[in-house]
Amino acid sequence: MPNLQVPVPTPPRNMIPEETPxxxxxxxxxxxxxxxxxxxxxxxxxxxxxxxxxxxxxxxGSQAPVTGQRARALWSTLIDAPLDQSLAATICVPFGASGTMDKGADAIPAGDALSAAYADAVICDIMRDGARIRQQDNPIHALVVSGETPTALAARDLARIIEAARRNLTLANDCEITVEGRIADMTPERIRALTRAGVNRFSLSLLSFQTPLRQAAGRRADGKHAANILSDLIETGQVTVNVGLTYGLPNQTTASFRKDLETLVAMKPDGIDLVPHAPIHTHGLDQYALFEEGAAVMAATTCRRISAGHWACTPRERNLSALLAGRQTPCLPFGCGAEGLVEGHRVLVTDRLEDYLSTAGREKPVAMVLPPTxxxxxxxxxxxxxxxxxxxxxxxxxxxxxxxxxxxxxxxxxxxxxxxxxxxxxxxxxxxxxxxxxxxxxxxxxxxxxxxxxxxxxxxxx
Structure with a gap:
């Protein structure tokens, strides 16, 4: 006897139960x-x-990235549109200190000729955009020179870049001008050149005062020499000094980290950063214990918490560049590999040094713009x-x-x-x-x- 397929009627649309809250x-x-x-x-x-x-x-609602000539045209549209009253700016230096093991894989050794050529290109970049931005008269409240190791650039060239920024960009009267770098690069000559150029804040990577830990990371200065350089810089009183201390280094103990932090607090820098060595998601049990220890040490001081992992130890420390970045304040990018933010659009300048050097004199070498979500x-x-x-x-x-x-x-x-x-x-x-x-x-x-x-x-x- 054949199987009979009995059709199942579809209920009318108005009989299908609606999704409840x-x-x-x-x-x-x-x-x-x-x-x-x-x-x-x-x-x-x-x-x-x-x-x-x-x-x-x-x-x-992610949109496709804009690349090539379309990205450069979009940048022109964004920068010519009315911007917010508060602005920030970043200058990227992709050079790394020679002989170090913990710099980024893409860091470029800087020779004298390359250092000068790079400074010339960045100055052209600043002058071109500065002429357009000045028409709006919006002040820049924070200017930061960052990248791999900015202080690997020749002091005279780094000073030329800062001076060009002050001449061509509208900086607020109290603009925080920060140069990031390593303590070993802070020679008296470099400090004088940069402070005369207008730098009023250094944010320095200490890593540790423990010489074996520093040597394992390829740092040039031993712990005692690093401490002497840092102490001399703080005692000048000429600039705000923020120091980053790393936790979670291989073979770092709770006792050695606590000693480093107590030593640093006693030196009275203007600001202190606690910086994780490894990504948080790697589950370093020791790394969390060190962070907990560091937070307890800082809680017992008179330092004021500004943000996660950052403390102000004197009234001079503001860390404006980081705070404005967290608020997604429009940020103008200059230099090879720089990243900016304008009207919710992330702007990425090319990270290919040859392309940047050959293009910066003619037009903004924007590689990609990521539209806002x-x-x-x-x-x-x-x-x-x-x-x-x-x-x-x-x-x-x-x-x-x-x-x-x-x-x-x-x-x-x-x-x-x-x-x-x-x-x-x-x-x-x-x-x-x-x-x-x-x-x-x-x-x-x-x-x-x-x-x-x-x-x-x-x-x-x-």
Whole structure:
């Protein structure tokens, strides 16, 4: 007897049950759990609070990068449009100190001829854009010279670049002009040349005072010599001095790190950075223990916390360049490999030195422009507030929708239980463990809320 297929009638559209608010929020929450922002259960250490693999950021409404001549045309449009009142600028120096093992793989040794040629190209870059920016009369509040090892550039050439920036860009009267570098490069001649050019802040990588640790990283100066150079620089009183101390180095102990930090505090620099040696997601149990020790040492001082991992030890330290970057203040890029931000667009100058040297005299050597994502304003608010370790949950609701704070409750409940954050009224504050995972928490908030808004802000059912 043949099998009879009995047709199943399709119910009319108006008879199919609609998705309830509970269903919609449940669907969102299930997808959110795949973002990597929920801590994993662990009884061992806060260092293992998140997965060992860093989760790529969740970008809402990402647009294709703009490259080639179209990128350069877009840059011209962006820079000619009205900019915000507050600006920042960055000058990238891709050169590295010779003989060091811990510089980036792409660092370029700087000879005298190359140093001079590079300075000439950057000055052309500054002069061309400066003529257009000055028409708007918007002051630049922070100018930072960064890159691989900026102080590897000849002192006279670095000074020429700073002087060109002061002549051709509209710098605020109290503009923070920072040069990053290594302590071993801080010779009296270099300090004089740069301070005369207008530098008022040095941000220096100390690594450690322990000679074996410094030698293992290929640093030229031993611990005693580094301490003497740093002490002499601080005692001049001519510039703000910020010093970065690294935690998590191979063979570094809690005792040696504590001794380094106590020695540094006693030298009275204007600012202190605690810098992780390895990426946080590598789960270095010792690295978290060192951060915890460092935070305890700094808490026992009169230094003032400015942001995650950064303390001001005197009223002179502002760290404006980092704070403005966290607030996504428009930043003008100059130099090979520089990255800027204008109207939510990330602007990447070519990182090929030959291309930069041959192009900078004619036009801005922009290699790529990344258009803003749909969530860039939300990301701006979250990043700037998390950087200063206080997120206004009620303010998020007022700015982006009343349902946002309620939608965050499942995530925040997990973070509170994992002792990563605490809630004080409507303010979220990271604990010491949360400060260690600061970047992960920040990206997690942005990813979670971005997905929530993309899925239509389903009514929270918590």
């Amino acid at each position: 509970v269903d919609a929020f449940t669907r969102f929450f299930r997808k959110a759990k795949s973002l990597g922002c929920f801590p994993q259960a662990t009884d061992t250490s806060y260092a293992c609070a998140f997965s060992g693999e860093e989760t790529p950021p969740y970008a809402v 749909d969530n860039h304003r939300l990301a701006h608010v979250v990043t700037s507030q998390m950087q200063t370790l206080a997120l206004d949950l009620a303010g998020l609701g007022r700015s982006f929708g009343d349902s946002l704070p309620m939608a965050l409750l499942p995530l925040l409940h997990c973070w509170v239980n994992a002792r990563l954050v605490r809630i004080e009224g409507h303010i979220l504050r990271p604990t010491t463990a949360g400060e260690y995972w600061h970047a992960t928490l920040t990206h997690g908030l942005i990813d979670y809320l971005s997905l929530y808004t993309e899925m239509g802000c389903p009514e929270p059912c918590v």
